[in-house]
Amino acid sequence: xxTYFLPAGLIISxxxxxxxxxxxxxxxxxGVIPLCVVVIFFVNGYQTExxxxxxxxxxxxxxxxxxxxxxxxxxxxxxxxxxxxxLGLGLTLGLLVKSAVPSTLSTCIVMTKLAGxxxxxxxxxxxxxxxxxxxxIPFMLxxxxxxxxxxxxxxLVLLQKLILLVLCPFIAGYLIKKLGLFSPQHPFLTYxxxxxxxxxxxxxxxxxxxxxYQISINSLGKIVLATIILHxxxxxxxxxxxxxxxxxxxxxxxxxxxxxxxxxxxxxxILASFDQPVGDAVLFCVMFHFFQLFADAALLPKLKRxxxx
Numbered sequence: 001x002x003t004y005f006l007p008a009g010l011i012i013s014x015x016x017x018x019x020x021x022x023x024x025x026x027x028x029x030x031g032v033i034p035l036c037v038v039v040i041f042f043v044n045g046y047q048t049e050x051x052x053x054x055x056x057x058x059x060x061x062x063x064x065x066x067x068x069x070x071x072x073x074x075x076x077x078x079x080x081x082x083x084x085x086x087l088g089l090g091l092t093l094g095l096l097v098k099s100a101v102p103s104t105l106s107t108c109i110v111m112t113k114l115a116g117x118x119x120x121x122x123x124x125x126x127x128x129x130x131x132x133x134x135x136x137i138p139f140m141l142x143x144x145x146x147x148x149x150x151x152x153x154x155x156l157v158l159l160q161k162l163i164l165l166v167l168c169p170f171i172a173g174y175l176i177k178k179l180g181l182f183s184p185q186h187p188f189l190t191y192x193x194x195x196x197x198x199x200x201x202x203x204x205x206x207x208x209x210x211x212x213y214q215i216s217i218n219s220l221g222k223i224v225l226a227t228i229i230l231h232x233x234x235x236x237x238x239x240x241x242x243x244x245x246x247x248x249x250x251x252x253x254x255x256x257x258x259x260x261x262x263x264x265x266x267x268x269x270i271l272a273s274f275d276q277p278v279g280d281a282v283l284f285c286v287m288f289h290f291f292q293l294f295a296d297a298a299l300l301p302k303l304k305r306x307x308x309x
Contacts, residue, residue, distance in 0.1 A: 208279020
């Protein structure tokens with residue numbers, strides 16, 4: 001059930017936002033989306049175990065390369081892809097934001113384990129890359145988006161918002177865990193972040209329902225093509241780079257998935273912070289998330305055979 005909870009919830013949120021947008025618009029205007037983001041990263045911090053941090057030098061090499069691909073190369077590849085496909089302003093914004101955000105905190109860890117890779121490497125790389133991403137995203141977006149969207153992005157303002165919405169709740173959750181109030185693996189905590197993602201997507205899409213009705217089949221095709229280029233382009237770069245490092249095949253799997261899988265909560269929180277009609281940008285991020293989930297799930301057996309795991 002956990003595997004299908006988020007995808008099913010995202011589909012339902014899309015349908016509800018198109019059919020009955022008014023409740024979502026009302027809740028968005030009340031400021032519910034930032035609260036959802038805070039809850040997501042508080043729980044992520046509460047569930048993080050830093051004792052799993054690998055101590056060997058090879059992990060540091062892998063982390064540095066994966067971070068560079070995920071946070072520096074990825075936004076530049078996103079910009080090239082947007083220019084190549086001639087996307088509209090909204091879809092361009094969605095692609096640039098999605099390409100700038102860090103790795104997804106849960107999916108790539110689970111899939112790394114399912115592929116026979118080093119789950120603890122994927123976990124710690126993802127946590128560290130998400131923390132670094134708070135500081136890299138505003139400035140990479142200023143570079144890639146300044147000439148490609150209809151409004152300006154102040155990197156310092158965005159940095160402040162990301163610190164308040166992502167970094168501070170994450171640190172607070174990690175520190176409060178020390179009190180031992182309840183298990184980090186409690187079923188309620190297991191589903192709470194996904195639920196908050198679904199709610200945030202629902203509210204964002206509801207506020208731009210009219211824009212969503214105007215999305216053409218051609219635009220949907222471009223979203224899929226852009227997702228393929230970005231996701232598998234990053235994965236291929238990570239696989240090639242991993243071959244050059246002194247790491248085993250399990251670590252190479254962790255690098256490939258961590259560098260290429262992009263988080264949805266951070267992307268939605270960034271788009272919500274712009275206070276603009278960004279329904280098509282949110283739709284891009286949601287479709288990217290769906291595609292990477294199903295594509296990588298189908299790819300796992302091939303990864304295991306390729307790395308002989």
